Amino acid sequence: MSIIDTLLNDFFWRALIGGLGVALIAGPLGCFVVWRRMAYFGDTLAHSALLGIALSFLISVPLHLGVIITSVILAMALMLFSRNKTLATDTLLGILAHSALAIGLVALSFMPSVRIDLTGLLFGDLLAMTRNDLLWIYGGAVLILSLLTVLWRGLLMSTIHEELARVEGIPVERLRLLLMLMFAIVIAVAMKMVGVLLITALLIIPAATARRLANTPEQMAALAVLFGFIAVAGGLSLSWHLDTPAGPSVVVTAFATFLVVYGSAGQLSARPSA
């Protein structure tokens, strides 16, 4: 107990434990972002987090909850908008991503009483990880991993072929909503770790790295978790020793891993990966 206590009292260990928790859920969810081409969508949700923070201050709810609610509302708005196809999806996402970010910044500037570290929110803050954050991260991780386990086949099937899945009776729309909810949670809990501007990187890069070595969807998800762990541990060490910002350091480590894996795997096998 005392060891755990010591660990949790140390901000470095808190950040590491929190970061590993985030990587645990970012791995499998990141795979879905890659498989379903939702990178830009994830980015849009992440950008809305700032608006969520402003909102949580306004109606005094916990930050994480405010961010989750805002992301879910935005996700649903996006789903509705994209149904009537007057604007291309990427245009729509571009509009909403940056508008959400800008509105969030403007809203926060209207609250001079709120002392907030904007750089920390945008790029992550190692020091900011509290015990409360750890609770949110691991609570979210338990929820998301349970949901993923139960819904795995349906999610996979609706990713592979949405219409085939529907014909086979899989509730595609409901699963899409649940996936949005899971994205919203991961954004809310990862926000302090890497910052809203870099969250998508934490979702995509480990998953993309894993693709090079995986032969099944499950292997890819597991490897994505592993590469996420490497990115978090490596990034935090880098930050600790060189005094670099934590969020960007994690992303830089993830990118370096990506380059190494793609470089070496390319030499090992000339065949295209299965």
Next chain:
Amino acid sequence: MSEVLVAIEDLTVRFGDRLVVDRVNLSLHRGDIITIIGPNGAGKTTLIKTILGIQVPTSGRIMRAQNLAIGYVPQHLSLETTLPLSVKRFMLLSGQSLAECESALARTGVSHLLKASVHHLSGGEQQRLLLARALVRKPDLLVLDEPAQGVDINGQAALYDLIRQLRDELNCGVIMISHDLHLVMAATDKVICLNQHVCCSGYPADISHDPAFIETFGRPVADSLAVYHHHHNHSHDLHGNVVGSGTSHSATGHEECSHEHH
């Protein structure tokens, strides 16, 4: 009369102002093979999506037999290459046992691909995999959207032949979209020519003489099919007799179109 699997009445689908499917009536019995033909944008895919239950009709009625198991063969499997997936895994995602998946693959002639990645299949192999995926669910109704797309000319005839054999083995109904007019004309019980509304429908042999068909596809196509049919009528009739699935053949073969044609 065999069991009615699907019946649609006055089915209409609009996308905004655009009328995509216009008051279509259709009924499909167990053992029937109905092929929908028609120009691009005629609403063929929308019509079968309504039958599949993935497109909500704007108006009209659609009735499906109780507990109808549908096997759907989509146009293609446009899968992101980022998703690693083997043929075996794709089959198992149907929720059926490995033995059943293997026997479905064997039936469509692609059991050797069990370990292969779905990303490395040829057009023909992919269609046979999708067909196996539909079969493994033991469908009462098989719905195929251009099953021979991306299949070479020899493979096409073999594929249509396989679909007909499967209809006999499973005693299911088949509804498919096709552009391969010659093959369709030879392999189908009933053809529906769709151009938003049903232009004409009936036995393959009759339909190529239909003025509405000629108007839709042009005289050269109709003539070439008519010649083709003259040649093949016997084998078609003979086949019908041998198989003995011709119950629906006694029905009115040819419904004249009630719409005006411009």
